[in-house]
Amino acid sequence: MLGKPVTHALLQSPDLKVTIMARYVATAKALFPGARVVEGDVFDPLSLLAAFEGQDAVYISLGPSRNSRPNDRMPEREGIDNIISVAQTTGIKRLALLSSLVQQYNGMNGFRWWIFDMKQEAVNKIRTCGIPYTIFYPSSFMENFDQLMMKGSNIMLAGESKALMYFIAGQDYGKQVARSFSILTNENKEYAVQGAEAYNWDNAAGIFIKHYTKKKLKPMKAPLGMLRFMGKFSTSARYTAKILEALNNYPEKFESHHTWQELGKPEITLAQYAAGL
Numbered sequence: 001m002l003g004k005p006v007t008h009a010l011l012q013s014p015d016l017k018v019t020i021m022a023r024y025v026a027t028a029k030a031l032f033p034g035a036r037v038v039e040g041d042v043f044d045p046l047s048l049l050a051a052f053e054g055q056d057a058v059y060i061s062l063g064p065s066r067n068s069r070p071n072d073r074m075p076e077r078e079g080i081d082n083i084i085s086v087a088q089t090t091g092i093k094r095l096a097l098l099s100s101l102v103q104q105y106n107g108m109n110g111f112r113w114w115i116f117d118m119k120q121e122a123v124n125k126i127r128t129c130g131i132p133y134t135i136f137y138p139s140s141f142m143e144n145f146d147q148l149m150m151k152g153s154n155i156m157l158a159g160e161s162k163a164l165m166y167f168i169a170g171q172d173y174g175k176q177v178a179r180s181f182s183i184l185t186n187e188n189k190e191y192a193v194q195g196a197e198a199y200n201w202d203n204a205a206g207i208f209i210k211h212y213t214k215k216k217l218k219p220m221k222a223p224l225g226m227l228r229f230m231g232k233f234s235t236s237a238r239y240t241a242k243i244l245e246a247l248n249n250y251p252e253k254f255e256s257h258h259t260w261q262e263l264g265k266p267e268i269t270l271a272q273y274a275a276g277l
Helices: 003-012 025-031 045-052 075-090 114-127 143-149 170-183 201-211 224-230 235-249 257-263 270-275
Strands: 019-022 036-039 057-060 094-098 133-138 154-158 189-193 218-222
Touching (some): 094 170, 143 154, 154 201, 201 218
Parallel strands (some): 057 094
């Protein structure tokens, strides 16, 4: 959902020479014809040693699956540990990490989630590893609508969406990532990543449905309590209930002025994104 648009933006930058590390080399080469692809796995330090050799910087885009359990081996935990260790060994000059804004909801209104604990620990590990770093904190991505929330002819919603989110397209975020690698040297930077328009889920879904042209869509909403009940039997449903509770309630504020000044202002509106699919 995000790796593809960001990688395209990095590959298109005239200032950068990009190597893609992937577990499945053939798949990555099919997605990015002509790109240099090496095999690697964040749980395999030897493969990281080979992949990082000769590189200046590493962009880290990792996340848990919806079926993850707290005691599972996690890319954002054990994987981050391996990345930092190998980066220190190979002389990497910059680490860039994709985090999220909504993880800051942890601790608000009695909310606590081990996934957000892990994300915050990953940020702290990057901050304290001794390598210059960039950390990105994105708002919600427009790609959620077509790649996660669209089920058949429905856009799936849950709970009462109270909070506004500054939706951004992965393509715009990718341009910001590429720009950051072009301008940063040895300083540490943290960027909020937000689009220009703020909507709650219900209003955003209405805009997406209105401008999506491939088929007629309609919203379908379920009570969040139903997802919580299903979560007693399904780790995927439990994950969905927790992330939606946070997204529905996190009091997101616009804080991307500095990001836009340094990395460029997002251009794609939600209506344009939906119409362009």
